[in-house]
Amino acid sequence: MNYELSTLHKDLYIGGKWRPAADGGRFDVLDPGTEEVLGDVADATVEDALDAVAAAHAAGPAWAATAPRERAEILRRAYELLIRHKDEFARLMTLENGKVLAEARGEAVYAAEFLRWFAEEAVRIGGEISTAPSGANRIMVLRQPIGVAVFVTPWNFPAAMATRKIGPALAAGCTVVLKPAKETPLTALAMASLFEEAGVPPGVINVVPTRRSSAAVAAMLRDPRVRKLSFTGSTEVGRVLLAQAAENVVKCSMELGGNAPFIVFADADLDQAVASAMVAKMRNGGESCTAANRFYVERPVAAEFGRRFAAAMAQVRIGYGLDEGAQLGPLVNAATRNKVAELVADAVQNGAELLTGGKARPGRGFYYEPTVLSGVAKDARILREEIFGPVAPIAVFDSEEEVIALANDTVFGLVSFVHTRDLARAMRVAERIESGMVGINRGVVSDPAAPFGGWKQSGVGREGAHDGLLEYLESKYIAVSW
Numbered sequence: 001m002n003y004e005l006s007t008l009h010k011d012l013y014i015g016g017k018w019r020p021a022a023d024g025g026r027f028d029v030l031d032p033g034t035e036e037v038l039g040d041v042a043d044a045t046v047e048d049a050l051d052a053v054a055a056a057h058a059a060g061p062a063w064a065a066t067a068p069r070e071r072a073e074i075l076r077r078a079y080e081l082l083i084r085h086k087d088e089f090a091r092l093m094t095l096e097n098g099k100v101l102a103e104a105r106g107e108a109v110y111a112a113e114f115l116r117w118f119a120e121e122a123v124r125i126g127g128e129i130s131t132a133p134s135g136a137n138r139i140m141v142l143r144q145p146i147g148v149a150v151f152v153t154p155w156n157f158p159a160a161m162a163t164r165k166i167g168p169a170l171a172a173g174c175t176v177v178l179k180p181a182k183e184t185p186l187t188a189l190a191m192a193s194l195f196e197e198a199g200v201p202p203g204v205i206n207v208v209p210t211r212r213s214s215a216a217v218a219a220m221l222r223d224p225r226v227r228k229l230s231f232t233g234s235t236e237v238g239r240v241l242l243a244q245a246a247e248n249v250v251k252c253s254m255e256l257g258g259n260a261p262f263i264v265f266a267d268a269d270l271d272q273a274v275a276s277a278m279v280a281k282m283r284n285g286g287e288s289c290t291a292a293n294r295f296y297v298e299r300p301v302a303a304e305f306g307r308r309f310a311a312a313m314a315q316v317r318i319g320y321g322l323d324e325g326a327q328l329g330p331l332v333n334a335a336t337r338n339k340v341a342e343l344v345a346d347a348v349q350n351g352a353e354l355l356t357g358g359k360a361r362p363g364r365g366f367y368y369e370p371t372v373l374s375g376v377a378k379d380a381r382i383l384r385e386e387i388f389g390p391v392a393p394i395a396v397f398d399s400e401e402e403v404i405a406l407a408n409d410t411v412f413g414l415v416s417f418v419h420t421r422d423l424a425r426a427m428r429v430a431e432r433i434e435s436g437m438v439g440i441n442r443g444v445v446s447d448p449a450a451p452f453g454g455w456k457q458s459g460v461g462r463e464g465a466h467d468g469l470l471e472y473l474e475s476k477y478i479a480v481s482w
Contacts, residue, residue, distance in 0.1 A: 001193065001197055002085070002088055003085050003088040003089055003092065003190045003193065003194065004088055004091075004092075005038060005039065005091075005092060005095060005186065008092075008186060008189060008190055008193075009189055009192070009193060010039060010040065010041040010042065010186075010189060011041070011042045012042045012044055012048055012052075012207065012208050012209070013189065013192040013205070013206060013207040013208075014048065014051050014052045014055050014206050014208070015051075015052075015055035015058075015059075015202050015203045015206065016055075016196070016201070016202020016203060017202070019042075020042050021042040021043050021044055021045055021048055022045045022047045022048050022051075023045055025042070025043035025045070026040040026041060026042055026043050027040060027041060027043045027182065027209075027211050028040050029041060029096055029183070029184075029185060029186060030096075030183075030333075031095055031096065031098075032096075032097070032098035032329075032330045032331065032332050032333060032365065032366050033098050033320045033321050033322075033329060033330045033365045033366075034320070034364055034365055035364050035365060035366075038095055038096060038186070039186075041185045041186070041189065041209050042209065043209070043210055043211050043212065044179075044208035044209060044210035044212070044216055045210075045212065045216070046212070046215050046216055046219045048208055048210075048216075049177070049179070049208050049210070049216040049217075049219055049220050050219055050220065050223060052177040052206035052208050052220075053148060053150075053177055053220055053223050053225055053226055054225070055202075055203040055206050056148045056149075056175035056176060056177050056203055056204070056206055056225075057147075057148050057175070057225040058203055059175050059201060059202065059203030059204050060145075060147060060148060060174075060175045062201065063170075063173055063174075063175055063201060063204050064144070064145045064173035064174075065173075066173065068122045068123045068125060068171075069122075069123055071122045071170060071171060071173065072119045072120070072122035072123050072171070073119070073199075074170070074198050074199045074200055075115050075116075075118055075119035075122060075167060075170060075171060075198075076115070076116065076119040077198040077199060078115045078194060078195055078198035078200075079112050079113075079115035079116040079119060081194050081197055081198055082108060082111060082112040082115065082159075082163075082194060083108075083109070083112050085194070086105060086108035086109060086112070087105065087108075088190075089104075089108045089111075089159055089187065089190060090104035090105040090107070090108050091104070091322065092186055092187055092190055093107060093108070093158055093159060093184070093187050094321035094322055094329070095186070095321075095322070096158070096183065096184045096185075096186050096187065097155060097156070097158060097183070097184050097187075097321075097332060098285075098321050098329040098330040098331065098332055098365075098366070099284055099285060099287075099321055099329050100285075100319070100321045100323075100326045100327060100328065100329045101321060101322060101323075101324060101326075102327075103283070103284055103285075103329075104321070107157055107159055107160050107284075108159055110160050110446070110448075111157075111159035111160040111162070111163040111164075112163070113448045114160065114163040114164045114167040114448045114464070115163050115166075115167050116448075117167065117448040117449060117464070118167030118168050118170070118171040118448075118468070118469065119167075119171070121168070121171050121466060121469045122170075122171035122172075124466070124469075125143050125171075125172065125469070125473065126143065127140070127141050127142050127143055128140070128141040129141070132479075136481070137479045137480060137481045138479070138480050138481065138482065139477065139479065140477070140478040140479075140480055141475055141476065141477055141478075142475070142476045142478065143470075143473040143474070143475060143476075144173075144473060144474050144476055145172045145173035145174045145472060145473060145474075146172070146174055146227045146228045146251060146472050146473060146474050147174060147175075147225070147226075147227035147228065148174070148175055148176070148177070148225050148226050148227055148228070149165075149169050149174050149175070149176045149177070149226075149227070149228035149229070149230060149472065150176070150177050150179065150217065150220050150221070150226055150228070150229050150230075151165045151166070151169075151176055151177065151178045151179065151230050151231075152179050152213070152217055152229070152230070152231045152232070152233065152241070153165070153178065153179070153180050153181060153188070153232055154181050154232050154233045155181035155182075155183035155184040155332055156284055156287045156288060156289075156332070157284070157288075158180060158181065158184035158187035158188060159187050159191065161232050162178060162180070162187070162188055162191050163191070164448075164452075164463050164464065164468070165178075165230045165232075165253075165463070166178070166191075166195070166205065167468075168463075168468045168469045168471065168472050169228075169230075169472050170200070170204065170205075171469055171472075172469055172472035172473050173472075174228065174472045175203060175204045175205070175206075176204070176205055176206065177206045177207075177208060177220065177226075178191075178192075178205065178206065178207045178208070179208055179209070179210065179213060179216060179217060180207065180209055182209065182210070182211050182213065183332055183333065185209035188207050188209065189207055189209070191207070192205060192207040217241065217244075218244055221241070221244045221245050221247070221248065221250055222244075222247065222248065223248075224248060226248070226250060227250060227251060228250065228251050228252075228253075228471075228472065229241060229245050229250050229251070229252045229253070230252075230253040230254075230461075230463075230471070231252070231253070231254050231255070231256075232255040232256075232289075233255075233256070234256065234257050235256040235257040235411075235412070235457050235458070236257075238254045238256040238257075238459075241254070242254065242460075251471075252460055252461065253453075253459075253460065253461035253462075253463065253471050254459045254460040254461065255289065255452070255453060255454070255458075255459045255463060256289075256412075256414075256454065256457060256458050256459045257289060257386050257412055257414070257457070257458060258289040258290060258291070258293065258386060258412050258414035258415060258454065258458055259293045259294065259383075259384070259385075259386055259410045259412040259414075260280070260290060260291065260292050260293050260294070260414060260415045260416055260417065260435075261292075261293070261294045261295075261296055261403075261406070261407040261416050261417070261433075262276075262277060262280055262281075262292035262293075262294065262295045262296070262416075262417040262419075263296045263297075263397075263403055263407065263416070263417065263418045263419065263429070264277075264295070264296070264297040264298065264301065264305055264419045265298050265400075265418075265419065265420040265422070265425065266298040266299075266300040266301050267420055267421045267422055268301070268419040268420050268421060268441075269419075269421065269441075270301060270304060270305055270308060271308075272419070272441060273305065273419040273441075274305065274308045274309050274312055275312075275443070276417065276419065276439075276441065276442055276443035277292060277295065277309055277312075277392065277443060278309075278312055278313070278443070279442075279443030279444055280292035280417050280439070280443035280444065281390070281392050281443075282313075282316065282328065282370070282390060283443075283444065285328050285329060285330075285331065285389070285390050286387060286388060286389045286390040286391065287331065287332060287336070287388050287389065288388075289386075289414055289458075290414060290415045290437075290444075290445065290446065291387070291388070292392070292417055292443070293383075293386060293387055294383045294393065294395065294406075294407075295309075295392055295393060295394040295395070296394075296395055296396075296397050296403050296406055296407070297394055297395075297396060297397070298396075298397055298398070298403075299396045299397070299398055302374070302394065302396045303374075305394070306355055306372065306374040306394050307355070309355075309372055309392065309394075310355035310356040310372040311356075313356050313357065313370040313371070313372050313390075313392070314356045314357070314370070316328050316370045316390075318361060318367055318369065318370075320365070328367075328370060328390060329367075330365045330366040330367045331366045331367070331368055331388075331389055332366065333366055334366055336366065336388060336389065337360055337366040337367075337368050337389070339388070339389075340368050340387060340388070340389035340390075340391055341360055341368065343381055343382040343385065343387060343391065344358055344371060344373065344382070344391055346380070346381050346382065347373050347376055347377075347380050347381070347382045347393060348373070350377055350380055351375060351377060352373040352374065352375055352376045352377070352380070352382075352393065353373065353374045353375045354371070354372075354373060355372040355373065355374055356369075356370065356371065356372050357369035357370050357371030357372065357390075357391075358371050358373075368389055368390060368391075369390070370390045370391075371390060371391040371392065372391075372392045372394065373391070373392070373393045373394060374394045375394075375395075375396075376393040376394060376395045377395070378395050378406065380393065380395075383395065384410070386412075400425065400428075400429065403429075404429060404432050404433065407433050407434075407435075408432075408433065408434045410456075411456055411457040412454070412456060412457055412458045413434045413435040413436060413454050413455030413456040413457075413458045414435055414436060414437065414453075414454035414455075414458035414459065415435055415436070415437040415438070415439065415445055415454070416430075416433045416435045416437070416438045416439070417438070417439045417440075417442075417443065418430060418433075418438060418439070418440050418441075419440075419441055420441075426440045426441070427440075434455050434456060435454065435455055435458070436451075436452075436453045436454040436455050436458065436459070436462075437450075437452065437453075437454075447464065448464050448465075449464065449465055450464055450465055451463075451464055451465040451467040451468070452464045452465075452468075
């Protein structure tokens with residue numbers, strides 16, 4: 001089987017069958033690099049979403065009873081298939097998302113790694129047994145699958161955000177309903193075909209693209225058969241879903257917005273810091289919740305860091321994602337590009353200096369130049385809002401205490417980056433920064449073997465590592481005497 005756009009199923013995948021929406025509705029998927037229509041997909045209704053829940057619920061007991069090794073082997077086959085077809089998935093992601101091919105290939109491999117990791121974790125679901133302190137009985141703890149899980153995934157990493165949720169859910173013995181972002185449903189539908197080829201039984205995975213997301217997800221969360229919600233997206237939407245999930249006390253994993261500080265101390269290796277900054281800022285064109293959003297540079301090196309960083313950003317080649325020479329593709333849509341332009345304009349009007357970039361590219365496609373701003377006011381909008389684009393605002397700091405306070409002055413706390421040659425300082429600052437993850441002298445922290453997640457309004461729960469598996473298991477205590 002191949003996973004090219006021309007052969008891809010574009011209907012709903014429910015109970016192991018491909019079917020149109022109940023009302024026949026469909027919606028177009030656009031190429032953000034050309035603004036042309038790639039094709040249309042079925043637009044799930046509330047009825048369709050509840051049918052998917054019913055299919056997942058019906059498949060649940062048999063899947064939960066499947067031997068852990070069998071579940072592991074299916075996930076391993078899915079990993080191997082995704083690696084084998086990584087170029088096809090990369091092309092598909094580039095077409096509907098806009099990221100350049102090199103980025104898309106990297107995502108395909110990253111997405112596959114979650115399947116390999118959780119294939120290995122599936123056989124490591126442990127329990128506990130101990131003697132009650134009174135001696136009256138034994139305390140036995142079992143870990144059992146939580147049940148039907150609903151996944152709401154974003155457009156920026158359409159493959160990896162799906163496998164980061166599907167991997168642990170299937171490993172734990174749960175069944176799932178995936179509602180992908182309306183901008184990028186094609187990758188999710190290709191994933192359904194891949195899991196089917198890997199041997200996932202009908203109903204264990206269901207995929208329901210829809211433009212009617214609010215109504216469909218709300219209906220699923222009101223259904224008592226749904227016991228788990230995992231959402232990756234904005235904090236604003238996350239708050240709404242948490243409130244809806246509370247009505248039925250649905251267990252939630254929420255990976256929400258970020259406002260990552262990138263801190264450069266005066267003793268840092270500036271070449272290394274600039275190289276890390278390019279990765280932390282420009283991964284996925286800046287359209288990442290882990291993207292460096294605020295650059296705080298100690299005063300003695302601020303001008304030099306800004307000069308070197310701007311020079312590196314100015315060398316980035318903008319182009320259509322499928323062109324092999326392109327290093328930066330378009331943003332996902334006009335609204336995202338317009339917000340980026342608005343934040344840059346506001347910073348410049350309030351005294352920031354434009355070191356490079358600062359313009360949208362004319363013509364079709366949602367392109368924006370790699371941009372570096374220096375002398376940004378510490379209360380500027382661009383330092384307080386998630387940019388989600390290729391823009392790096394630099395502000396100056398004078399002391400360790402000051403920069404820690406600046407880093408923590410946000411409702412978000414997903415990831416932070418620290419550059420210094422002083423290991424004691426690096427660890428001291430890492431401990432005091434209020435974020436779920438910290439990268440020291442490096443620009444990327446994501447790893448399937450590490451617990452990914454945030455503090456404060458950046459999220460609830462963890463994905464990846466063994467922690468990610470536990471999110472899909474309930475603990476059952478059995479008191480027994482023998």
